Amino acid sequence: MNSIDLAGTKLFKAFLKQEDNYNLYQKVIAHPEDRGISQKLKKQFNDFYEEVLLIKYISSTIHYTAIELSIRKKKLDKVIQPFKYESEGVAENITNFHDKDWKEAISDEKLLHSIMKLTENERGIITYYYLHEWKEKEIARLLDITQQAVSKTKRKALEKLKKELSQGGFHEPARSCKKSKK
Numbered sequence: 001m002n003s004i005d006l007a008g009t010k011l012f013k014a015f016l017k018q019e020d021n022y023n024l025y026q027k028v029i030a031h032p033e034d035r036g037i038s039q040k041l042k043k044q045f046n047d048f049y050e051e052v053l054l055i056k057y058i059s060s061t062i063h064y065t066a067i068e069l070s071i072r073k074k075k076l077d078k079v080i081q082p083f084k085y086e087s088e089g090v091a092e093n094i095t096n097f098h099d100k101d102w103k104e105a106i107s108d109e110k111l112l113h114s115i116m117k118l119t120e121n122e123r124g125i126i127t128y129y130y131l132h133e134w135k136e137k138e139i140a141r142l143l144d145i146t147q148q149a150v151s152k153t154k155r156k157a158l159e160k161l162k163k164e165l166s167q168g169g170f171h172e173p174a175r176s177c178k179k180s181k182k
Helices: 009-017 020-028 035-076 090-105 109-116 120-131 134-144 145-164
Strands: none
Touching: 009 020, 009 134, 009 145, 020 035, 035 090, 035 120, 035 145, 090 109, 090 120, 090 145, 109 145, 120 134, 134 145
């Protein structure tokens, strides 16, 4: 896909929403003859694309294991009673509940280990978002925080997972992206 084809895609538009990327793109437009700026933009985009693929992989893994967990739970006909969030000790109960969910849902040991390294708050938010498929607005209401705080915490957790999984030979099943040479 050449740069003209790429310019109108949703992926490229998302890439340009980051101010640094947008400024670099403007420089390439203003100085098309400067190969250095063009190469830097390509590298930035490749890095962005790799991050998108990693987040998609993590999200898909969590989503499908959550579906698998849900099917298993239905087969066992177990009904988890909702917590009374006003009672004391809720945070501890929720954390134990989340840890159990992740251990049942994730078969990838490295991913599970990485998730367990997250803070309780981060783990709780991604549990509600990915395993229980809640919307950010619902999570915010439950935790009595803003939707922006939920989004920021979720993004921070995904960045931590990306960093953790990329260390020590993270293996992507589809091998759809390659590391760019530095």
